[in-house]
Amino acid sequence: MDSIWNQLVSLGSETWSAAGRSLWFAATSCVISVLICFPLGSLIHFRTFRGKGLLVSVLQSLYCMPTVLVGLIIFSLLSRAGPLGDLGWLFSPKAIIFGQALLISPIMMGLVISAYSGVDKSVTETATSLGASSIQMVIVAVREAKYAMLTMVIIGFSRAISELGISMMVGGNINFYTRTLTTAISLETQKGEIEKAWAMGILLLLIALVINITIYSLQKSGRLKRWGVFRLLLDRIRAWGG
């Protein structure tokens, strides 16, 4: 246990760099996924069309898509012979972000739909009856479901930061370039550096824990109601910056 603790307090720049990249890749893929899934999920929820139930079922079944399968798909797309081979993204951060976004998109979209489903239909109908346009009505629904939406972001981020298959297969685990905490843990375990792997695992968990506790405390304090999460995070960042 002592050796794990020693490893944890003496983690070097390689590990911190991997941790930073884990955060960066997960956050970027999460933002991309939100930008795609939020409007698409809204469309799916608020529009009526044939096969809607089937589409939602397919999305839900994609929640448990193995990361290695996504890695394989991205690899096939980005390899030289693949349809997107000309982009030259294979074994680059872009490939990992692309893969992670693809991995979490079904979850995000499903959770957007699920968050909207939790909003009392009479609330959106009341907005519509008071003359809200479609976009204004969606804003009302988002406000009603903001905690569920926030949970969606947390789950998407957590899934992205904790995946291994994609980062390994399409990132290539290149030090100071595409190595993330999960690929580093895998590598250290294979090298027999179990204590170091444990320390990295704990660091990964701590990162996830800090993010979750921050968001939970924001929710609980009720400040989200007045300020919105992004404004509040901005304030915190400003405060940390001095």
Place this chain on the structure above:
Amino acid sequence: MTFLQISDLCKTYNERSILRGVNLSIDKGYAYAVIGPTGAGKTTLIRLIDLLDTPSSGRILFDGVDVTRSGKSRNSTRRRMALVQQKPIVFKMNVFGNIACGLKWRREQKHAIRSKVDEVLGLVGMGDYRDRDARTLSGGEMQRVAIARALVIEPELLLLDEPTANLDPVSVSKIEDVLAHIIKKRKTTVLMSTHDMPQGQRLADKIAVLINGELLQVGSPNEIFCQPADRKVAEFVGVENILPGTVAGKENELAIINVNGEDIQAITDLAYGENVFVMIRPEDITFTRTRDASSARNVFEGRINKIVPLGPLTRIELDCGMPLLGVVTTRSASEMELTMGSKLFASFKATAIHVIKRA
């Protein structure tokens, strides 16, 4: 002037017919109440008028324009109306935000929003609740917020779907006061649905009776309650004595109607020999211990079959060759020492009877 014209409106959900050929004309500046039992289709009718649903067939003309299946203009039409739903709905924000949202969506100036919201808050008696979280209010307060939110946009047509259902009597009274004020003072065209008949009578200029998806009668409250057009309407509006009979004699408008061997004198245009229903409201029947205590044309002797106390009133069921239901005050029932099987006289005026043709 007809403001809203509903023609042959039908709505079917999952092959179940909810509305069947509803026709209704609503004049500008008047208050209408649609009354009917639960499940009659009142909410469906209100939702169709508010363009939240599309009818299976029929037409809705709003201010002379067919809006039944309006596409892009649907929202602009809807912005001329406001709906208050049965369940008190408030958004996750404070009272001011809730009331202001309709104005914000119409891109009103901030100062105009503030003054309009403050004015309407005063109107519904919630000036002190301006900054309260709307979700922490009681059901009655939430409903007043919902009404204020609808009123602040100054709708040309205010739709109220059972606005006081499931609320306590104090809240109902406050909400009725607000509605009475806007109906009388603002001359807003109002269409409300309710299963509370006295409420419809108190607030509306005209009442429409919707039963089982069919609009059976439209008329003044007096017409609906005293001259129901058919048996279903009569039963719904509380005419408990509906007796089948035949016109057995006629002298000008005064008719003798034979009901179960007893002759009832009533005023009717129906001809000799017609099969009819004789309708008498329980409140129009007077009970006395002696025959000569009443000057009414119709006096029948009978024995009490049933006594049902209803708080301040007591319901009496009398068997006098035909069943007659009436009410007396509980104090009178006690003073008259009414008991089961005791002899009693029931009397009612010929003018208190409504006669309709029986198919």
